Amino acid sequence: MTQPVIFLVGPMGAGKSTIGRLLSKELSIPFKDSDHEIEARSGADIPWIFDVEGEEGFRRRESAVIQQLVEAGPLVIATGGGAILLEENRRLMVGSGTVVYLETSVEQQLSRTARDRKRPLLQTADPRKTLTDLMGIREPLYQQIADITVSTENSNPRMVVQEIVDQLRATVLKKPD
Ligand SMILES: Nc1ncnc2c1ncn2[C@@H]1O[C@H](COP(=O)(O)OP(=O)(O)O)[C@@H](O)[C@H]1O
Numbered sequence: 001m002t003q004p005v006i007f008l009v010g011p012m013g014a015g016k017s018t019i020g021r022l023l024s025k026e027l028s029i030p031f032k033d034s035d036h037e038i039e040a041r042s043g044a045d046i047p048w049i050f051d052v053e054g055e056e057g058f059r060r061r062e063s064a065v066i067q068q069l070v071e072a073g074p075l076v077i078a079t080g081g082g083a084i085l086l087e088e089n090r091r092l093m094v095g096s097g098t099v100v101y102l103e104t105s106v107e108q109q110l111s112r113t114a115r116d117r118k119r120p121l122l123q124t125a126d127p128r129k130t131l132t133d134l135m136g137i138r139e140p141l142y143q144q145i146a147d148i149t150v151s152t153e154n155s156n157p158r159m160v161v162q163e164i165v166d167q168l169r170a171t172v173l174k175k176p177d
């Protein structure tokens with residue numbers, strides 16, 4: 001497991017924050033959640049940032065945080081669902097570590113995020129349509145940069161972590177020295 005940074009990407013509710021924390025313990029690599037870092041560094045929560053600075057302002061903060069985290073060395077990083085939208089972020093992730101795509105269905109996303117008010121993009125009249133539209137735009141980007149893809153659809157977090165570890169081992173073993 002020689003890759004310096006492991007990035008978890010995927011849609012809201014895929015389990016990036018949950019799995020990232022567990023994976024970091026399993027691999028003994030420190031964990032950072034980009035959303036948490038954005039909030040800690042700005043002193044504001046994500047709904048406030050979207051409200052005041054718009055999604056564009058949030059994306060600027062997100063890029064800066066991911067860049068700084070990568071420079072901080074070996075980490076498991078849970079990104080936000082839209083972190084793959086900017087090409088500079090995709091390039092950075094591909095160039096500086098292993099990208100793990102956590103895949104799940106819109107139905108599962110809906111059930112996992114239904115009671116949560118902290119995701120501004122889901123505060124719409126029709127979250128199912130919002131998630132479906134977002135998936136249409138974003139899924140090709142997740143797939144494009146993924147080294148490893150793991151479904152979280154019918155697996156509990158422990159099973160997902162085990163699957164990631166197995167696939168990471170297989171990936172490292174496949175790589176020439
Ligand atoms: N594999 C899983 N099985 C069941 N519930 C999960 C799983 N992964 C995450 N969850 C739950 O789904 C919700 C959203 O997870 P979270 O880690 O915040 O997702 P993300 O960071 O991808 O948006 C949380 O309540 C979490 O406990």
Ligand SMILES: O=C(O)C1=C[C@@H](OP(=O)(O)O)[C@@H](O)[C@H](O)C1
Nearest residue numbers: 011012013035080081082119120
């Ligand atoms: O999909 C998105 O654009 C977003 C996903 C959120 O993170 P999670 O994917 O961890 O929910 C958070 O970054 C913000 O609300 C925007």
Ligand SMILES: [Mg+2]
Nearest residue numbers: 016017035078
């Ligand atoms: Mg998260």
